[in-house]
Ligand SMILES: Nc1ncnc2c1ncn2[C@@H]1O[C@H](COP(=O)(O)OP(=O)(O)O)[C@@H](O)[C@H]1O
């Protein structure tokens with residue numbers, strides 16, 4: 783049965799480093815896998831990503847554009863892939879809106895819940911891998927690796943609140959979240975990912 787897997791965590795936790803690895807693990811089992819990302823994943827979504835990552839805007843505009851990009855992503859990529867029986871791995875999904883817009887920027891969670899109900903009332907990820915690291919570790923990795931976008935330039939308090947909201951959601955939805963201690967080496971993290979993926983087979987799809 784096709785499954786929907788999401789990767790989450792604060793910037794610099796190491797999500798992107800492991801997506802190809804997990805996709806290859808699944809492909810080695812003969813599964814068809816679609817990898818994608820948010821904001822993005824479609825032509826319109828990538829255009830919105832450019833705006834979201836580089837322009838200042840009202841917080842509610844930011845939240846609505848994240849969900850607008852998501853609506854398109856679901857319609858064009860995620861839902862058709864799951865309907866075909868493909869597995870889908872997305873670098874971020876709605877938990878990121880709760881963590882960043884809700885936790886980091888303090889948009890009331892009820893507004894995000896309303897957007898979630900509008901955009902995907904019947905779909906949740908089957909598995910959410912939360913790559914968890916202290917802020918200093920994430921910051922050191924980012925500083926060493928790239929030019930920072932609008933979100934990555936935020937201060938420590940923003941990321942503390944973002945991380946706290948991710949962890950709160952992991953406690954709220956323990957059936958789909960797996961919290962990965964991403965301070966370990968890449969090889970150690972991959973060992974745990976291999977165990978998680980091999981134990982996934984046989985569970986039901988996340989469509990409600
Ligand atoms: N476990 C790890 N140990 C050390 N460095 C890591 C680890 N995981 C990722 N990195 C490095 O940290 C940087 C940020 O990783 P990345 O996967 O881009 O993070 P994210 O997608 O979560 O923002 C990259 O340069 C990556 O090579």
Ligand SMILES: Cc1cn([C@H]2C[C@H](O)[C@@H](COP(=O)(O)OP(=O)(O)O)O2)c(=O)[nH]c1=O
Nearest residue numbers: 793820821848874875878879882883933934
């Ligand atoms: C999906 C999503 C992402 N974001 C933010 C988190 C990230 O800082 C940024 C882009 O995510 P990401 O693709 O992880 O950035 P990068 O490719 O630089 O690792 O968008 C939100 O604020 N809300 C959302 O709903």
